Amino acid sequence: MSDAPHSASEFITPPSSSTPSSPSVPSAPFSGITRLDHVGIACRDLDASIAFYRSTYGFEVAHEEVNEEQGVREAMLRTNGTDDGGATYLQLLEPTREDSPVAKFLERHGEGVHHIAFGTADVAATAAGVGERGVRVLDAEPRAGTAGSRIVFLHPKDCGGVLTELVQSAH
């Protein structure tokens, strides 16, 4: 989907001369990441999990779908009230097949936090930039995510044990 490779120079914002203090602290490189989009939680029974979050915290389901490629039935529960497209969600994930990543995770670790997902306006560019920093990008091209979003996963072994997703919303 990205038709041109991205170079590291697109990501690195040179130290800003408008930041007068702390000259010894370099500016962070620009990754294109704008927010924590969601926390993915592996569960065995999606409806029971939805009921827990609704009754305990009052979270409502913003979206529900089956993603056959990822092997999940999933629900997105909105945890805050912004209407600017920058909301943060819990993504509840129930496996639809035995060989899916979530089924494998449940078998090894049981229910619990499966991944985190950072939002970006350009998932291909952000993934390329992160990849240039030595993190294994698991998807050569962005795949179909929730509600028409485009997603890429980063290897947990290169991210301090945290399976990390990059997501670009459809809107």
Ligand code: CMX
């Ligand atoms: N978080 C942290 N570590 C994880 C992990 C996770 N979710 N899943 C696997 N690992 C670790 C394992 O503990 C294991 O570590 P050790 O070797 O130290 O025991 C290692 O990674 C290999 O684990 P594995 O069970 O053999 O799993 P695989 O290598 O076959 O697959 C991974 C791991 C991350 C490559 C695979 O799960 C993947 O491609 N995930 C991305 C897709 C995905 O998760 N889709 C579901 C969510 C969809 C969505 O968010 O929309």
Ligand code: CO
């Ligand atoms: Co996710």
